[in-house]
Amino acid sequence: MSYIEAKVPPKREQRLGACNVYGGDGCGLKKSFGGCCLQQAKRGFGQGSICQLLPGTAIVNTISDAVVIVHGAIGCGGPGHTQNAGVRGTQMARGSTNPRGTLWLSTNLNERDVITGGEEKLEEAIRQADRRYRPSAIIVISSCVPGIIGDDIDAVTSRLQPEVAARLLPIHCEGFKTKIMATAYDAIYHSVARNLLDPEAETVSVIVDDIEVARERIRRSKLVNLLNVSSMGSVDEKELTRLLNGLGLEVQIFPCAAHPDDFRKVTEAALSISTCPTHDDYFVKHLQQQYGVPFVQRFMPIGIENTNQWLRAVAACFNLESIAEEIIARETAELRDALASLTPAFVGKKAMISAGEVRALSLGNLLQELGMEIVAVRPYHWDEFGETALDQLVANQVREPIINVATVHPYESVNLIGKTTPDIYFGHPSDSVWAAKTGIPTIPVYHGGYTYVGYAGAFEIARRAWRQLANPTFNHRLKQHVRQPYQAQWLAEHAFHYITEGDADGPY
Amino acid sequence: MAPISSFIERPRAFCALGGAVMTVTALPGAVPILHSALGCGGSIYYNQYGSTGYLGAGFCGGMSVPSSNVGEQEIVFGGVDRLDEQVRNTLKIVDGDLYVIVTGCTTDMIGDDIQSVVRDYADQAPIIGVETGGFRGDGYKGYDLVLQGLFRHYVERQDATDPLSINLWGIVPGQDVFWRGNLHNLKLSLEKLGLRVNTFFTDGATLDDLRQAGRAALNVVVSPRYGVTAAGVFEEVHGTPYLTTALPIGPSAMARFLREVSARLGLDAARVDAVVAAEERDYYFFIDRLADTYNDLDLQRYAVVVGDANYATALTRFLANDLGWLPSLTVITDDLYEDEQAHYHEELAALTSGVTPRLVFETDASEINRHFAKMWPRNRGQKFYHAFSPAFVVGSHLEREFAKNIGAAHLSVTYPIGNRVVIDRAYAGYHGALTLIEDLFGVIVAER
Incomplete structure (x- = not known):
């Protein structure tokens, strides 16, 4: 069974053997990673850290025309106040003169709810959010309390889906369930894969325009998914788009700041390009298995040689190696000259x-x-x-x-x-x-x-x-x-x- | 048991744990020890960062807070052993003067007995424990819970009181973005009455001052809500009476405030009259030379005020009674029971200027527009339309969108504030009101 069929994706500790406790050298790290002893490592002294809910909200709060419902106690969505700055920036970059910023609700689970359960309250929040904001999607992201009291957010969202206009996306980000915050990436992609990728009902054309069909096929043959991360701003996207355009590729960017209705286009691309290998593997593998979209994800394009390799890997998928080498030669030569006064x-x-x-x-x-x-x-x-x-x-x-x-x-x-x-x-x-x-x-x-x-x-x-x-x-x-x-x-x-x-x- | 509540849009408060962490980290040399899931510390800090005028971590806040980081295993088998290890190692690693164990949702739900851990370490370091699981309430509640814990378990019993000493609280660190400046300003004015004022958090206050707080003759809580339960606990444990009063902004409110405090302490009425007169002279010394601009540029404004139970009425009162504005809609963003709401209606009904703003209780920023539309009729193509203009929205950064929609100027004064940097700025007291005027009028003339 594919992971996607389950309600909840596996945590990263299980799926990848991921860990977050180690001190030593690189060789020792690789050795103990192979030997699995890393997973047993613990800290006898801990400090306030980051659970999967934080990167979780950081991503879903960027989704355009969506309302995020943080299902939990009143504080769990609080970082949304800070994430507001970046979201406003994106909205302004897209032409808004009066940006709303992040739009999220808290189900504000209280002492009564931890005893009686929070599902009714979640239902009410979903109904109200649909009526009040008329969003394209309502993203329900759950934190620790529902995980302990056993609220079934998947059941709630499937029960309510016929009643509301917005697409409902349940996402599991209960903080206590994993030590690895990167599990959030899988949790979000999991819900995207289950809820937003179904193809649009085919429009049956009365008259088939062969030229139009061929043109679209050619376009898609050069269409790539650039997978961004919430820690990346539009200036970063601009730089990567510039390089990919240099190869003659058309770029569509997911998941951050994308519109819910646009996610299905991710299946139409000729290639998925990760900008952070540990961010996207769950999703790009699913796109490959389910929709035949291949991917590249070995390099993060930070660093000169890493960027070269990242670009080469993309180019290789389209037999564009020589163009990539031209770009690399030109860019690195210019960069070397520019860096000379700084280094x-x-x-x-x-x-x-x-x-x-x-x-x-x-x-x-x-x-x-x-x-x-x-x-x-x-x-x-x-x-x-x-x-x-x-x-x-x-x-x-x-x-x-x-x-x-x-x-x-x-x-x-x-x-x-x-x-x-x-x-x-x-x-x-x-x-x-x-x-x-x-x-x-x-x-x-x-x-x-x-x-x-x-x-x-x-x-x-x-x-x-x-x-x-x-x-x-x-x-x-x-x-x-x-x-x-x-x-x-x-x-x-x-x-x-x-x-x-x-x-x-x-x-x- | 808590009431049946509803969802809240972009809540204007931390959770109880967040408020507790904000409170403990505001105390000099104090260290919170979180007994919670691993993400609570980070989420509180990422909340704090962009909502409190960029208030930083401080001595041992932010990502340095010791935290037991419980996971599935502890939730199933109990987290007390993990907490015990965490406290033991915290004492070896962290150089604190007071340690406060605060709990999150997960550990409160499984019922970990944190007091047993407190008892085990009580002879090694000053340490208390407070249950502050996020589902218990908001950041204001967390503040109150921590104060209750301190008053019960840290403040020492005193045999004698100092008749001229008071404790001042009700201004919640972080939730009041201007907490440091506000406490400072109020302390300065109260000192002019000859009082010794302990604010716990600011002006070089020490943990010793807090421990000796039982000497005070009166506790003054400048809030109708925040820290009031703690004041009751203080009275129960130490026998100290308390006064709850509104957050005073500007000369009218300050005169009332100083008279109220001095009356409760039985101070000489002539002295308070003299202090009020001197403070007002000082205030109007500055206002005198603003008067030209106020009149020449016609700086009177309609206003919408959005804030918590401290600020909404306090700001409205100042704008109406001192600044001569027309506050028309006041929004209190606390989630209040109906029987708690009457107090605020009375407060606003008693404005000396005779202005009567409409008061609504609304937690959700996007609903304020609806309340406003009900109150002020829209232009239906009239040539002569009595518009809500010129206008100002005094609220949080969440009100920027609304202000722009109604063509009003905007200043962030209430939580959350991510569009200003706040250090020691104050709006309470006499000089706070001058600063507020500077900031309000500064927005109006910014494009000149």
Whole structure:
């Protein structure tokens, strides 16, 4: 049975053996991943982390003409207030002069509901949302409480579907069910696959226009799905679209900011192109099996060589290798000239990175290309999709970078910063501030307003690193005036001291 | 048991756990220990970041909060062992002055006995535990629950009270985006009455001050709702009476506020009169030189005010009674029982300016337009149409869309605020009102 037939997709721990607890080196990581002992690893000290609901809402809140119902207690959808900024940005980029931003409801499950169940309340929310906002889709995303009290959101949505005009999408994001936030990507694609991909009722033409049919077939032969991620802004999409257009391909972008009615077009494409291997495998494999759409997903186009490889892999699917090589030669030559004035500032500079798995490692590849040494990389989780970039990262450097798999957990990063003394830190929003308090400059690993991907991204990241290194005064002074939350004895301790039952080898 | 409630559109509040974390992290040197699923810490921070005027993590907030990160295994078998390990290691790693265990939905539902863990570590560090599962209520409730816990288990019993010492609360960190500035301004004015004012969170307050809070002669809660239950607990445990009053913004409200506090403390009426007179002199010293612009540019406005139970009436009162505006629709966004609503109707019926805004209770931003349409007739092609103009919407960033739809100017004053950066700005008190005027009129002249 395909995963898609089940109500709930498997969690990443089961499907991919994914883990998020490790400290050591790259070789040790691969060894213990193969041996499965990573899954037993635990932290004896935890810090507030990220569950699958957060990336879950980050994605579904971007879907256009949709209302999101967060089925849970009142706080679970709260990040929607912050996600509002990016969604407004997208709406304005598409021409809105009075953008609404994120539109989400909370079923506000309370003390009564945890006893009596929340299904009725969810039903009411769906009916009202349909009537009040007239959206194309209503996305029901469930958090911990319904998972414990046993609300059946699939039953509710199928029961109500005939009553409402909007398409209903149930999505399971109960935070306690998986340690791997990337499970959210599967949860969303799962519901998209089950609810939005059925082909439109064929319009039967009275007169068949052979030329029109042929034209459409040719168009589709050069049509590709570019799969974006919620941490990517429209400037990133523009850069990747530019490169794919250079190959003569027509680009349609999913899933973020797409319209519910447009998802079915994903099955018409000649190729699916992932921008983040660990983001899309569940979906692209389904598209291949069910609709015969092949995919490429080995590289994330962050870093010069990664972008080259990403473009080559796409080109190979269309026998366009020579055009790709032309683009690569032209782009890299221009980029090399442009970087010449910036890279002297990076000589001898050490960097630490903390981010989603493939982004963290790919960014490491880029920083190495710019002339920095990577002292430590902290991927948010680990699975097979990080391997390509990890191998590259290790091969490119004389001194092995430390690999610390952790979904944030700044106590480990602050400890490592003390011991490896990086000059600059690349971190998630919410994560970088803890590095900042140690006095070093930081750069967010994603931000909707900046370019990260492709050749433009390589140049932009270099420009930003140059700028941060040119005046790190803010964080220098911050360090002198704020109190660190950690005991001195912790900062002297082995960084992976509290990781148990796993592999905690390495010099720190 | 909680009432049968409905869904809420874009709730303007954290959950109880979120409010608890905001409250604990606002205390100097305090460290929350979350006993919850792994994502609660992150979701609270990602909520906080873009809704509180970019209030950062602070000493040990954000992603640094210790958290037991319970999963399926603990939910089935119980999470107390995990919490025990978490607390044990927190004390080794984190350098806090007070540790507060706060719980999430999952661990509250399975009934973990957190107090047993608190007892086990009570001799090693100052530590208390509060059950704050998100389903118990909103962020305001979480604030109240944490204060209750502190008042019961952390504030020391005192034999004697200091007749000139008061505690001031009711301004909820984060939920009031201007909490730091507001507490500061009110404290300054109260000090002019000769009082020692403990705000717990600001102005160099220490945990010692909090521990000694039982010395106060009176607890002043500047809210009709937030922290009121905690004030009852304080009275029950320490015998200290309390006064609940409205959040005072501007000279009219401040005069009432200062007189109310001093009357409850039995202070010399002449002294409070002198303080009020001096504060008003100071306020009008500035207003004097704004008067030209107010009159020359005709800065009177119709207004729609949208905010929580503290702000909605407080802002309306200031706009009507001091600024001379015409607040016409006031929206309280708290999810209130009907019997709780009467108080706010009375408050607004008593505006000294005689302006009588329509008061509605509405949680959902997109419904405000509907309330407004009922109140103000639309132009049906009339040549001479008495429009709701010039107008201003004073609310949260969620009201931008509505303001633009009705052609009104807009300022974010109430939660959530993601379109302004707020550090020590204040709107409460005398100088807070001056700042509010600067910000309101600043919007109007911005394009000149």
